[in-house]
Amino acid sequence: MNHAASNSLVIAEAAKCIGCKACELACFAVHNRDNGVGTAVGTVTMPVLPRLYVIRTDSFTMPVQCRQCENAPCAGACPVQAIRQQDGVIAIDAEACIGCKACALACPFGAISLYKAYSGGAELPQPLLQERRDSRLQRKTRITAYKCDLCRNTELPGGSAAGEGAGGRGSSAAAAQDRNPFPACVAVCPEKALRLVEAGTGRSRSLNREGGTF
Amino acid sequence: MENKVLTVCPYCGSGCQLYLLVENGQVVGAEPADGRTNEGNLCLKGHYGWDFLNDPQLLTSRLRKPMIRKEGVLQEVSWEEAIGFTAEKLNAIKEKYGPDAIMGTGSARGPGNEANYVMQKFMRAVIGTNNIDHCARVCHGPSVAGLTYSLGDGAMSNSIPEIENTDLLLIFGYNAAVTHPIVARRIVKAKQKGAVLIVADPRKTESARIADTWLPLKGGTNMALVNAFGHVLIEEELYDKDYVSNFVQGFDEYKANVEKYTPEYAERITGVRAADIRKVMRQYAKSGKAMILYGMGVCQFAQAVDVVKGLASLALLTGHFGRESVGIGPVRGQNNVQGSCDMGALPNVYPGYQSVEDAKIRKKFEKAWGTSLPDKTGYRLTEVPHLILKENKIKAYYIFGEDPVQSDPNAAELREALDQLELVIVQDIFMNKTALHADVILPATSWGEHDGVYSSADRGFQRIRKAIDPPGEVKPDWQIISEVSTAMGYPMAYKNSEEIWDEMRKLCPSFAGASYSKMEALGGVQWPCPSEDHPGTPYLYQGNRFTTPSGKGQLFACEWRAPLEQPDDEYPLTLSTVREVGHYSVRTMTGNCRALSQLSDEPGNIQISLEDAAEHGIADGQLVQVYSRRGHIMARAQVSGRIKKGATYMTYHFWIGACNELTVDYLDPVSKTPEFKYCAVRIEAISDQAQAEALVRKQYAELRKQMLVGAVPE
Ligand code: SF4
Numbered sequence A: 001m002n003h004a005a006s007n008s009l010v011i012a013e014a015a016k017c018i019g020c021k022a023c024e025l026a027c028f029a030v031h032n033r034d035n036g037v038g039t040a041v042g043t044v045t046m047p048v049l050p051r052l053y054v055i056r057t058d059s060f061t062m063p064v065q066c067r068q069c070e071n072a073p074c075a076g077a078c079p080v081q082a083i084r085q086q087d088g089v090i091a092i093d094a095e096a097c098i099g100c101k102a103c104a105l106a107c108p109f110g111a112i113s114l115y116k117a118y119s120g121g122a123e124l125p126q127p128l129l130q131e132r133r134d135s136r137l138q139r140k141t142r143i144t145a146y147k148c149d150l151c152r153n154t155e156l157p158g159g160s161a162a163g164e165g166a167g168g169r170g171s172s173a174a175a176a177q178d179r180n181p182f183p184a185c186v187a188v189c190p191e192k193a194l195r196l197v198e199a200g201t202g203r204s205r206s207l208n209r210e211g212g213t214f
Numbered sequence B: 001m002e003n004k005v006l007t008v009c010p011y012c013g014s015g016c017q018l019y020l021l022v023e024n025g026q027v028v029g030a031e032p033a034d035g036r037t038n039e040g041n042l043c044l045k046g047h048y049g050w051d052f053l054n055d056p057q058l059l060t061s062r063l064r065k066p067m068i069r070k071e072g073v074l075q076e077v078s079w080e081e082a083i084g085f086t087a088e089k090l091n092a093i094k095e096k097y098g099p100d101a102i103m104g105t106g107s108a109r110g111p112g113n114e115a116n117y118v119m120q121k122f123m124r125a126v127i128g129t130n131n132i133d134h135c136a137r138v139c140h141g142p143s144v145a146g147l148t149y150s151l152g153d154g155a156m157s158n159s160i161p162e163i164e165n166t167d168l169l170l171i172f173g174y175n176a177a178v179t180h181p182i183v184a185r186r187i188v189k190a191k192q193k194g195a196v197l198i199v200a201d202p203r204k205t206e207s208a209r210i211a212d213t214w215l216p217l218k219g220g221t222n223m224a225l226v227n228a229f230g231h232v233l234i235e236e237e238l239y240d241k242d243y244v245s246n247f248v249q250g251f252d253e254y255k256a257n258v259e260k261y262t263p264e265y266a267e268r269i270t271g272v273r274a275a276d277i278r279k280v281m282r283q284y285a286k287s288g289k290a291m292i293l294y295g296m297g298v299c300q301f302a303q304a305v306d307v308v309k310g311l312a313s314l315a316l317l318t319g320h321f322g323r324e325s326v327g328i329g330p331v332r333g334q335n336n337v338q339g340s341c342d343m344g345a346l347p348n349v350y351p352g353y354q355s356v357e358d359a360k361i362r363k364k365f366e367k368a369w370g371t372s373l374p375d376k377t378g379y380r381l382t383e384v385p386h387l388i389l390k391e392n393k394i395k396a397y398y399i400f401g402e403d404p405v406q407s408d409p410n411a412a413e414l415r416e417a418l419d420q421l422e423l424v425i426v427q428d429i430f431m432n433k434t435a436l437h438a439d440v441i442l443p444a445t446s447w448g449e450h451d452g453v454y455s456s457a458d459r460g461f462q463r464i465r466k467a468i469d470p471p472g473e474v475k476p477d478w479q480i481i482s483e484v485s486t487a488m489g490y491p492m493a494y495k496n497s498e499e500i501w502d503e504m505r506k507l508c509p510s511f512a513g514a515s516y517s518k519m520e521a522l523g524g525v526q527w528p529c530p531s532e533d534h535p536g537t538p539y540l541y542q543g544n545r546f547t548t549p550s551g552k553g554q555l556f557a558c559e560w561r562a563p564l565e566q567p568d569d570e571y572p573l574t575l576s577t578v579r580e581v582g583h584y585s586v587r588t589m590t591g592n593c594r595a596l597s598q599l600s601d602e603p604g605n606i607q608i609s610l611e612d613a614a615e616h617g618i619a620d621g622q623l624v625q626v627y628s629r630r631g632h633i634m635a636r637a638q639v640s641g642r643i644k645k646g647a648t649y650m651t652y653h654f655w656i657g658a659c660n661e662l663t664v665d666y667l668d669p670v671s672k673t674p675e676f677k678y679c680a681v682r683i684e685a686i687s688d689q690a691q692a693e694a695l696v697r698k699q700y701a702e703l704r705k706q707m708l709v710g711a712v713p714e
């Protein structure tokens, strides 16, 4: 092997995206199955916090999300090494994250956001900091960085697994047990505007041959 | 134990099939099914829009028991009392003022076709009036009227899957990405397969963004553009002469009418470049298969019927009918607006579009229903406020599954009209703005809690199924109406929805073969389906035989008229009402879905141009005041480069930012559809944003209290 295996990533095709935000909801749902959100987004008691953002300018519409950069600038900027390369994904350790915003500033795509942290559907308190709220001193809520983690091999909300040409999948009773090969956003997009570009396959493989560095 | 129930999405007319996942008697998820139109896809409403069934009381609360207004306050009563009260009052009003003093609505939403059939039968056979109408009047009424005139049937001539195989799509005043994401999928696919995409819309919609040609016409100039299209087809001899001479009528008159609409003349009115008008018509005429799709940008103008006929004329001139992937598609907005029209919840037709004025047809229904029936067309929904306030003609209003105070124009006038009535009956699933004016409330089962049939936008009958038991003491709509009917002295005793469906099929030749068992076997049936062995009809007018009285297509053109209320110094901007993707209609359902309501919540947005925002010192996301001659409201500014200077857009889903406090009740003379897409407004910046935000929160809290949010469910 004369080139490193590259990270997978999800890319969007602006020519297909209609800006419907189904991907945002699916992303939120899949990350909060064990967070007081029940089997689907339907029972959520916290704000909808997706890890990809549908942007709409004068001339295009599409979601932007983490590219899983090989030399991730966010990781370089993180003062506490909360960002690691793990199984082909650039991952943020939410517990180690100190909410300093360095990663969000370093990301060239604006793919990282800082939000309140939640556990069991409720805000997670910061152990030491207090703030004045409703004219009372109260525990400040923990803030942590959120970004796309490719969420593969998770069970989708409602147990559905999707992919091009997977018509009729809902009828299979086993589907709920299946591990989903696609990230939630890719699976749910009705326009098939999102695609998982696998490490060392398809387009990235041809890039590897040509460029040798990707 | 998890259980999966196959049903149809309750939101838009795309008719997507899905499974409801049920655990311990509660819906816990939804999953796409392989339906004819959606092929294993859903939009965000299909995926996450079932939460309202759990009654989370985010916006309003579920109606669980009948209520009667006593000493000014709505109080819970027994079913017996509510039915008795309703029947007695209706009988008394009928006795005193005659049957035409009573108005009823159908419901284009969750109740389904059977309930609509029973409702129109109730109004006609029991009350004795044709005063039945529904919200199609405020949306696709012009399509029904215009296409019936031009072609014979007021529905999509093609089916949704055919869209992706056409060679050219002309999309006119239709924002599929927001209203029908799953139809938008076919548009995207058509484009990927090489179809030419032409979009006529004042806004740069998602389809306009990916179009080959975008025609950014000025709001309210549709007829001028459509006439210019016709002019080019004739002047450049692009039309199909054989087709026109064999299958079409009215050519000479049409030609004379479009004579003066040269592309240059139209450019001055519409702002669309003459060269573009010529280019797209050359493409349209020459393409082997071309389809027109249109929506509210055509229908919600006071000249809507004319424009619908004009669009149909373009397809007639070029012979784009009677085959796969050609034709004209009015894409229906609400899940069952096609169905309520199919079931005769209209003042001029029985189920199956059979005229109430035709003596032979009337006799057939009289015999079947064992009573005599009125022979003149009833009132239209949008005429109701006027008929109450100015002509004193209506005394009772049975509002079934609709919320006109939120959905109809000029809300203040409508509220005044409701308060003047002797009897307002509201039958619904949630407390809503109209129910605040009710004398009696009849709580009904929701989508997910009953069986039935919906009609998708492309004439597809599909089964909906009961997945869970309803809460409280609610009953299916058809059962409530049957009980009122029985109490009024006309017994109705249906055992289930299939029995109603079978009665309907016997009376409607074009639906006769669409039995429950056939829908079960095929997944759905597209009408016409005249007999048991008929598979249904994906596209209409095979052999170029139209269903007009002469069997030929009718051409039509007429002069362009400007919209009624023009901007002036006091109200310098125009307002058009639109939809947004995560919400639906009056929002009682999606507003009670946690994920959807969090994606976008009160007070709702007003989209304005960069230029107007700069001029008024308004930043994106700020609260602003919006005024029209009829009222004022607060909304959040959404500053966008896709909006033209001078134009604003608001969604009609929100309760604080309720755009219908502003809209004008000026109607199309034929279809009586209001001019929602055009009125004059003024925007003012608010300097103290913090105070404005606090006010919105306070208003929201008060509103929710009125909607009985927080009242303890049993
Ligand atoms: S789900 Fe697909 S079409 Fe919808 S916003 Fe996301 S990428 Fe775009």
Ligand code: SF4
Pocket: A010, A026, A027, A028, A030, A051, A052, A065, A147, A148, A149, A150, A151, A152, A183, A184, A185, A186
């Ligand atoms: S891959 Fe997963 S985590 Fe990343 S944006 Fe898509 S849904 Fe969200």
Ligand code: SF4
Pocket: B009, B010, B011, B012, B013, B014, B015, B016, B038, B041, B042, B043, B044, B045, B046, B047, B180, B181, B182, B183
């Ligand atoms: S709202 Fe319309 S497009 Fe979305 S899932 Fe329901 S029927 Fe399909």
